[in-house]
Amino acid sequence: MKDKVLNALKGVLYPGFSRDIVSFGIIKNVEVRSGIAAIDAEITTDNSQIIETLKKSIPGAAKSVAGIIDVDLKFTVHKTSETGEVQNKNLAPNIKYIIATTSGKGGVGKSTISSNLAISLAKKYDVGLLDADIYGPNIPTMMGIEGHPITVNGDKKIVPIEVYNLKVVSIGNMVPQGKAIIWRGSLIHRAIQQLLGDVEWGKLDFLIVDLPPGTGDAQLTLAQSVPISASIIVTTPQEVAMGDAIKAIDMFKSLNVPIAGVIENMSYFLCPHCGERSDIFASNGGKKLSKKFDIPLLGEIPINLSIREGGDNGKPISTTDEDTIFDPIAEKLVKAVEEKNKRDI
Ligand SMILES: Nc1ncnc2c1ncn2[C@@H]1O[C@H](COP(=O)(O)OP(=O)(O)OP(=O)(O)O)[C@@H](O)[C@H]1O
Numbered sequence: 001m002k003d004k005v006l007n008a009l010k011g012v013l014y015p016g017f018s019r020d021i022v023s024f025g026i027i028k029n030v031e032v033r034s035g036i037a038a039i040d041a042e043i044t045t046d047n048s049q050i051i052e053t054l055k056k057s058i059p060g061a062a063k064s065v066a067g068i069i070d071v072d073l074k075f076t077v078h079k080t081s082e083t084g085e086v087q088n089k090n091l092a093p094n095i096k097y098i099i100a101t102t103s104g105k106g107g108v109g110k111s112t113i114s115s116n117l118a119i120s121l122a123k124k125y126d127v128g129l130l131d132a133d134i135y136g137p138n139i140p141t142m143m144g145i146e147g148h149p150i151t152v153n154g155d156k157k158i159v160p161i162e163v164y165n166l167k168v169v170s171i172g173n174m175v176p177q178g179k180a181i182i183w184r185g186s187l188i189h190r191a192i193q194q195l196l197g198d199v200e201w202g203k204l205d206f207l208i209v210d211l212p213p214g215t216g217d218a219q220l221t222l223a224q225s226v227p228i229s230a231s232i233i234v235t236t237p238q239e240v241a242m243g244d245a246i247k248a249i250d251m252f253k254s255l256n257v258p259i260a261g262v263i264e265n266m267s268y269f270l271c272p273h274c275g276e277r278s279d280i281f282a283s284n285g286g287k288k289l290s291k292k293f294d295i296p297l298l299g300e301i302p303i304n305l306s307i308r309e310g311g312d313n314g315k316p317i318s319t320t321d322e323d324t325i326f327d328p329i330a331e332k333l334v335k336a337v338e339e340k341n342k343r344d345i
């Protein structure tokens with residue numbers, strides 16, 4: 001019975017977000033005795049409207065469970081101003097969709113895909129690119145802004161670097177090059193929140209967030225620090241990368257972050273001389289994942305020398321190719337993100 005109530009509460013979205021109140025950690029405890037659900041909820045906010053909405057929607061959801069006749073809701077509110085915390089606050093109210101690029105395995109092409117998709121999207125939309133790979137930021141290299149210093153404006157906000165018609169922020173532009181930083185959990189949370197909230201992003205349609213690889217604690221903290229509208233899972237066709245991609249899918253599912261789709265990178269080899277396609281791995285990892293988890297296959301990207309060179313030279317292929325392979329993927333992505341976030345509207 002307790003599980004049923006908890007499940008019903010997972011259907012309650014935090015006002016203004018596509019995430020539910022359970023994955024946000026607002027529900028602290030649920031007990032059910034003689035048909036009465038005792039629910040402990042705790043929230044940090046100054047927004048009285050959010051509090052009022054939740055005070056209605058939490059009992060409403062619990063009462064929808066058969067056998068629950070009444071709800072005893074203990075609702076504790078911490079004011080943001082008292083705690084100094086900005087937890088659960090919409091850090092980036094001017095950003096319509098935040099999209100995280102992720103993979104279970106390293107080196108599968110997340111940063112390459114994040115950069116190129118951001119450039120493709122920027123042909124039609126206002127777009128930002130946030131390098132959240134605080135361990136090995138390589139967006140500055142890929143976007144050709146390595147060594148460009150970050151500036152702060154009069155409101156003490158970080159000013160993104162503008163390149164290829166988009167706004168880019170990376171921790172790589174804030175720390176001395178080649179210097180490794182050791183991050184503790186709470187610091188990661190703060191750092192990522194600052195990269196969202198303390199940046200003068202302006203009004204954006206899409207912010208692409210390039211996450212570090214893996215599904216460990218650090219990635220979890222990152223994913224939880226950003227109000228993600230949808231995620232993109234990047235995989236290569238091999239079974240190993242697929243197994244890791246499944247872990248990433250599981251992680252986002254448990255966080256209740258919608259998955260916009262999967263992109264299979266280094267899918268096949270297109271001979272630059274004769275144009276013949278060779279399916280080197282021939283294991284169809286992306287298609288299999290898409291089918292198994294019922295998520296769209298946003299695209300299959302070939303192994304291509306120009307893609308690698310573009311990344312190394314700070315001029316991603318999407319900036320040079322008129323008819324780039326990333327444009328149709330970006331289009332599919334927009335559709336998938338809008339579809340996944342319909343319930344927000
Ligand atoms: N389709 C492709 N064709 C050729 N080279 C590619 C392709 N995709 C990525 N690469 C190259 O593979 C390397 C790894 O790519 P990238 O850095 O984008 O991966 P990543 O998943 O972000 O890695 P990390 O896990 O370290 O963050 C880079 O040198 C990149 O240029």
Ligand SMILES: [Mg+2]
Pocket residue numbers: 110111112133138210
């Ligand atoms: Mg990367």
